[in-house]
Amino acid sequence: MSTRIEITVPDIGDFGDVPVIEILVAVGDVVEAEQSLVTLESDKATMEVPAPAAGVIAELRVQLDDTVSEGDVIIVIDADEEVESATSEAEQIPEPAAAKKEAPKAAPAAAPAVAPAKTAKPPPPSTGNRQSPPVPMDAVAALPSSSPYASPAIRRFARELGVDLARVTGSARAGRIIREDVTAFVKTVMSGAAAPATGGLSFDLPAAPKVKFSRYGDIEIQPLSRIQKISGAYLHRNWLSIPHVTQNDLADITDLEVFRKANADKAKQQGSKLTPLVFMIKAVVAALKEFPVFNASLDETGENLVLKKFFHIGIAVDTPDGLVVPVIRDCDQKDIFQLAAELGELSQTARDGKLKPTDMQGGCFSISSLGGIGGTSFTPIINAPEVAILGVSRSSISPKWDGEAFQPRMMLPLSLSYDHRVIDGANAARFARFLATRLEDFESMDL
Ligand code: CAO
Secondary structure, eight states, X not given: OOEEEEEEOOOOTTOOSEEEXXXXXXXXXXXXXXXXXXXXXXXXXXXXXXXXSOEEEEEEOOOTTOEEOTTOEEEXXXXXXXXXXXXXXXXXXXXXXXXXXXXXXXXXXXXXXXXXXXXXXXXXXXXXXXXXXXXXXXXGGGSOTTSOOXXXXXXXXXXXXXXXXXXXXXXXXXXXXXXXXXXXXXXXXXXXXXXXXXXXXXXXXXXXXXXXXXXXSOOOOOOOOHHHHHHHHHHHHHHHHSOEEEEEEEEEOHXXXXXXXXXXXXXXXXXXXXXXXXXXXXXXXXXXXXXXXXXXXXXXXXXXXXXXXXXXXXXXXXXXXXXXXXXXXXXXXXXXHHHHHHHHHHXXXXXXXXXXXXXXXXXXXXXXXXXTTOOSOXXXXXXXXXXXXXXXXXXXXXXXXXXXSEEEEEEEEEEEXXXXXXXXXXXXXXXXXXXXXXXXXXXXXXX
């Protein structure tokens, strides 16, 4: 046999007409003693009303967003037998029908003689009401402004799932995080989508505008390629989660071009093409040796740098299906002809859509060359977990002052994007200068 108990709003201090912001149970739910049933919120704080005894939820007398005051009946439960024996006769409602006579919400006086909880005395025999013990208010106002705004129940729920609420965006009023926000976050993480991609940050961005373009003229829908969809998500993550700065510089490659052209035939005989990019790979390896922090990654904690002792360079390749970045391994151990051959093979494999996942893994630093197309500078997006990337634009003849006269020189634009969490601007400028001087003084490199 069970005992029907009406649960009322406990002493909530000076607050009245407090909104119900969460109902944590439904009719028929089996609850434990002390389990939270509803969450109330004043201007300054949130509090949970716990079950005074284990049992089954028989009635919900409030709805979400209702306002309640001390003594209002909010929930009726059928308490378990053990609880029944622990519950005084005086607190029981003998006839279930009596319980069905709902006390008007927010009108505690209409409920028969509610005993104030602060007296801690049992209510008078005829009430059938049971007031929950006073629960300390969880002062929202006392939280640092960056603390996630969530009720104690949601905090507990998040803790059980191992979810860091700082990463969850709240969808309720004033950005409060509700249960659905936490479960949606978990689903996103499990599907490997954007949430973890931002490296622990959450962004409260406005939704993109929905425009019916056909209102303005003819249109055609073209789905993104599989590669575009995959690389798009990674580019988006990297752009949002890494503080990018791009350092631009110019390298005088006039002499290098003479050398390159003189050796072009040799490469051609071997079936490959000796483009400026091959020399860029060599210069990058030399710069990575000089500035090891560029050949590094942040570890998962974001507190340590993993310095790499190998030199695998990723090359951005434009394919009909989208951008891919295959990796040339051990570039420090290969000469310019080997690099030219491997670059040719890898970019062809990429354009044929035949790269294996392993061909795109393990890179230390990437180069994105648009030199074959044009442009004077651009901002390449860092290929995480790398910490820098070199963008190369098209070289052109420019007048350069030699102290006495302007000389026509072949100048190559370099754009170095770097992760400012790891690399200082001064170091980036030095790295870019080093690259430029290596290309100018190319004979000092082990070609
Ligand atoms: N300045 C002037 N000319 C250049 C140059 C530069 N910086 N870089 C290349 N060239 C020339 C080459 O010498 C070649 O000339 P010839 O046809 O006379 O021999 C021509 O441009 C075409 O070069 P290429 O593009 O075939 O070869 P590459 O080694 O420079 O580049 C590859 C190879 C695979 C990187 C390139 O083809 C490619 O796909 N680039 C696009 C990368 C990209 O999309 N990046 C953007 C990423 S962000 O969206």
